[in-house]
């Protein structure tokens with residue numbers, strides 16, 4: 001089966017499981033998602049949602065953040081991992097947004113990824129999540145599931161993006177990203193994939209080559 005046909009089939013089947021796939025970050029506009037995506041590095045979406053709600057109750061625009069001292073913002077996001085570093089990045093990012101884009105979040109990966117604290121993965125998340133434009137959101141769930149299914153052999157976000165973008169038409173990027181992320185959270189889990197509940201077994205390289213069993217064996221051994 002051609003890879004593109006495999007992707008179409010994966011999308012068709014996963015849409016039945018996840019009819020409305022979306023990011024778990026709860027944002028109201030592109031700027032909020034940009035700030036939250038910076039906060040979300042190595043942090044749970046749940047914690048980011050809680051912190052962001054309190055943060056955005058008072059601070060709504062880039063210029064509100066740009067005038068803050070790092071210590072002040074760091075204190076406001078104190079429950080987030082690496083709060084001081086992230087506070088620094090958010091303030092720098094907001095200053096750059098004001099200087100380069102008049103305070104408006106660009107809807108373009110190349111422009112976004114030039115902002116301080118914004119890598120290509122974050123840029124794709126904002127472009128796909130907030131603007132609904134083609135985006136490959138190569139978070140850890142996407143990378144793991146794409147690898148197991150045999151859609152890529154790359155494991156670094158930027159290389160995964162480059163590889164998949166080289167053969168998959170843009171019209172499938174966002175839908176595939178959101179569906180694989182959902183699947184990674186609910187069924188194709190890192191340590192113990194629930195292959196018995198998965199509708200993709202006949203399309204999955206990992207399952208067909210029995211490598212999935214190794215993940216389960218590892219977990220069983222650890223527990224024992």
Ligand code: SF4
Nearest residue numbers: 188193195198204207
């Ligand atoms: S068959 Fe197992 S490893 Fe493959 S995608 Fe489904 S849950 Fe993941």
